[in-house]
Amino acid sequence: MKKATSVLLAAALLCAVFSACERTELSDGAYQIGVTLTGGSGRASVESPAKLVVEGDTMTATIVWSSSNYEYMLIDGIQYDPIQTEGNSTFEIPVVLDTDMNVSALTIAMSEPHLVDYTLHFDSSEVE
Numbered sequence: 001m002k003k004a005t006s007v008l009l010a011a012a013l014l015c016a017v018f019s020a021c022e023r024t025e026l027s028d029g030a031y032q033i034g035v036t037l038t039g040g041s042g043r044a045s046v047e048s049p050a051k052l053v054v055e056g057d058t059m060t061a062t063i064v065w066s067s068s069n070y071e072y073m074l075i076d077g078i079q080y081d082p083i084q085t086e087g088n089s090t091f092e093i094p095v096v097l098d099t100d101m102n103v104s105a106l107t108i109a110m111s112e113p114h115l116v117d118y119t120l121h122f123d124s125s126e127v128e
Contacts, residue, residue, distance in 0.1 A: 026052075026054045026059075026127065027054065028054050028055055028056065029053075029054055030051060030052070030053050030054075031051075031052040031053075031054070031127050031128060032049035032050070032051060032052065032127070032128045033049055033050055033052040033061065033097075033122050033123065033124070033126055033127050033128075034048050034049050034050075034122070034123045034125075034126025034127075035048045035049065035050045035061065035063070035120060035121065035122050035123070036048065036120070036121045036123070037118055037119070037120055038118065038119045038121075039116070039117050039118035039119050040116045040117070040118050041116070044065060044066055044067060044107075044116075044118075045065075045066040046063050046064060046065055046066070046120070047063075047064040047066075049126065049128065050062055050063060050064070050122075052095070052122070052127070058094065059094065059095050059096070059097065060092050060093065060094055060095065061092070061093060061095045061122060062083075062090060062091070062092050063090065063091045063092075063093055063120070064088050064089075064090045065088050065089040065090070065091075065105070066088060067088060067089060067107070067109060068087060068088050068089055069089065069107050069108050069109035070082070070089035070091075070105045070106065070107055070108075071089075071106045071107070071108055071113070072105070072106050073091050073093060073103055073104065073105045073106075074103065074104040074105075074106075074115070075093055075094070075101070075102075075103050075104075080092070080093050089105075095120075095122050096122070097122050097123075097124040098121075098122070098123065098124050099121070099122075100119045100120075100121050101119065101120045101121070101122075102117065102118075102119055103117075103118050103119070103120055104116065104117050104118070105118060
């Protein structure tokens with residue numbers, strides 16, 4: 001009985017792993033993907049779903065903030081500038097699915113500029 005239970009658990013785990021892998025393998029094209037934002041003061045947000053573009057091994061998302069006061073974003077030490085000059089701050093950034101991504105964004109909404117730390121999470125189960 002113990003061995004049968006172990007085999008069933010192993011099979012369930014493999015099934016879950018393969019299902020997760022299938023969701024992250026996307027063909028080239030444009031998609032919508034669910035994204036969550038945590039960190040900061042809790043007042044900022046990003047639009048979800050976000051536009052996701054897949055080209056080969058590269059995935060890029062368009063992040064639209066709830067504010068027009070973000071001057072740039074930092075990801076792994078690389079600065080990303082806004083892609084438009086009007087409306088809410090909008091950035092195109094590289095993404096990794098199903099992983100918490102640590103990012104920083106410089107806001108000028110306070111009395112002086114502040115670099116604020118956030119976490120973005122792009123959920124492959126929410127790809128359309």
